[in-house]
Amino acid sequence: MPKRRDILAIVLIVLPWTLLITVWHQGAINPLLAARKASPWHHHRIHESRRDSRNTFTLKKPCSAENNKDIVEVVHTEYVYSRPPPWAAVLPTLHVVTPTYSRPVQKAELTRLANTFLHVPNLHWILVEDSPRRTPLVIRLLRETSLNYTHLNVETPRNYKLRGDTRDPRIPRGTMQRNLALRWLRETFSSNNRHSQPGIVYFADDDNTYSLELFEEMRSTRKVSVWPVAFVGGLRYESPKVNTLGMVYGWKTVFDPHRPFAIDMAGFAVNLRLILFKPQAYFKLRGVKGGYQESSLLRELVTLNDLEPKAANCTKVLVWHTRTEKPVLVNEGKKGFTDSNVEI
């Protein structure tokens, strides 16, 4: 009998203590744990930021190993909702990705591009500089246009850059910048409810010419839409071949028409949902033959049957692959005749 009583006593003593400890555990330990979790992350972020020059909004999610090697980036986002173009909640947003790099005509190109974009409603300009830092010229330009923009930058490592200005078609230019924009889009939009953010992604180089009609044509893209582009492939224009059913079955080009997607960067647009749905799809950086860059992305996204022809079944030219001449600056001489403080 005393034994049972002893056992009872022990149980009665131990039980409340375990209950108390449990309750206290739940209430107190968790905040402690959270604080402890934050500090190793914070530490990691500081370590990362030493590589970058400036951090306003660092990407936290772990990058894939391949990208980590190539990309050292600084991300800065500014949304400027002010004067026209108006923003309608109903229209899908056009995310226009433009890689750019510093050269004498850069400000001129971006100025007239901005003048075009100011006419397009619900346009979000993602400008990616090929530069280790965001340059003051572009910062000021973007701020003055009052467009809705995101300013990114990533420098192409020297062995991928074109040597001088010779056009070597084997090394694709702007690839890392476009990939960074794709990654930014995936980081920014994946966490939200996809149905509330319809968007179209378009790759617009800074020296091409775009008609306003083009942007309205691409807005109805469900997967990937295509249209003719002027002055590419050594032709007046290249265009997809469309059959009587309104489906794309081939490419009307002279330069390698058997490419999976014989189309220029300016000749297609992708629905944002598809970009988010296939997070591994990027432009291939290494080992891409001339003219195959677009295919390297599109083949991971869509098949030929899924392409939607626009511009009246690909019979109208709404975008021109213009190229600006390199200005002759012979009179600058070695020391520079003009004041370098004046920005051009």
Next chain:
Amino acid sequence: MATRMKLKLKTVFVLYFMVSLMGLIYALMQLGQRCDCAEHDMPKDRTISRLRGELHRLQEQMRKAEPTKLPQKLAVKPAQPTIYVITPTYTRFVQKAELTRLAQTFLHVPQLHWILVEDSPHKTPLVSGFLASSGLAYTHLHTPTPRDRKLQEGDPSWLKPRGAEQRNEGLRWLREDRRGQPGADTQLGVVYFADDDNTYSLQLFEEMRGTQRVSVWPVGLVGGMRYERPVVEGGKVVRFHTGWRPSRPFPLDMAGFAVSLKLVIANQDACFDGDAPMGFLESSFLQGLVTMDELEPKAENCTKVLVWHTRTEKPKMKREEALQKQGLGSDTAVEDNDPTHLQAL
């Protein structure tokens, strides 16, 4: 001793029992309730939700502000000078692209009248159709350049001055148009010669609107330099900073000056001399109109570049020509024409 201890133990038991019971009840009550999740939220999520709230607020504000803004915009300011932009153009592959992006810039400028003069014996359908759908106020003119003054295939672009006849035609139309409407208001305006391949910032047009006689400003990417500009001292132009033939009376580029309409009408004979030597085209026009100290410097005393003399590459059409020879050329019904190419056939 034993009973006291026993009693003590009993109270301990009772105490413990009560405490445990109360703890159990407390824990059970906590089960159904929401926890205070402030510690679990990441600070970033909180920032995001705060920013989203701000975003919605600002969007609401903007939507409210829009209706009140519009009437202000549409209200035409009384007697705001019209800018008459004279652009010579000629048919080539990139013509439609150049005109398209030029029009996209002009659409942002209020009170602008575009005088487009084609180097052609007649109005081309491409330009007519383009202007009709541009949404701009325009005048469509045409005049062909005499063959001896025309650049031939293979000539470098600097060999002969281009566009002189077309600009003169624009001036002629303008003068004639104003002649039929006497009155001080109709002479309020500025004339600017804009080539179709340059790049213009929107600020430039506001700078030139107040021109009284002839205003000047820097031009980027011209004269073999990053920019050319008039040098201003004491608010007046004293000389020109240019790397090419600075001894010219007006070493300016066509895009670097604007003339008031009043001056154009007052000097009925002022026009461009198509036979002038290379680089003297602008001087041939400005010489009779104004002297250097009368020039009005704009663009913050000629220190900012608001216009760039960009030039567009001629697209390579080797494959097109090869295809044409085979009779498989890209559909010429798709508008994108070039008469020299047709002549080759």
